[in-house]
Amino acid sequence: GAVVSQHPSWVICKSGTSVKIECRSLDFQATTMFWYRQFPKQSLMLMATSNEGSKATYEQGVEKDKFLINHASLTLSTLTVTSAHPEDSSFYICSARDGGRVGYTFGSGTRLTVV
């Protein structure tokens, strides 16, 4: 079956630094990937849609200059949290569209802690 890999699975960074999270489709090509964030005991909130070879589409209220998304190949999308602050601490999850599957395949998530 389709597998989406996220790296790292967890990261701790200092306030003011930037962190890059990778999302890879391992056995299929993904022209479209999605990035979500999830706070404890809450639902997944869609941040942006990542399109291969073009600019990402951000949801309302999500700062595109703070959450940089790059989808340079058919198997890799990256999310960079720039100038991270403690309020950016969250669980970041990506998903990818795999052919005709209705429910997209999700990565295992990245726990970001900003100290």
Place this chain on the structure above:
Amino acid sequence: GESVGLHLPTLSVQEGDNSIINCAYSNSASDYFIWYKQESGKGPQFIIDIRSNMDKRQGQRVTVLLNKTVKHLSLQIAATQPGDSAVYFCAERGRTSYDKVIFGPGTSLSVIP
């Protein structure tokens, strides 16, 4: 960003009993409805989906019911097992395969041995 609801209701069931998890969705234009299971510290795992032109679909030990009149979706788990303990999310998606998946508030299911 888009999300529906902020707090997590909980449901406790005895092992072996049937579980019913409910969800109210918002967009009458959604074409697909999906149930996911999320275990602690992991990403969501697809369980089952149903298209808007159906009202019932069955899988292995799970059944999804869709009532478009009242915008209600439910997931029934038969003979609930301890391994079913997790958070369950309903989600909705549009017609095209590029449409984003929007998640509902989720329900935490706890199975009592």
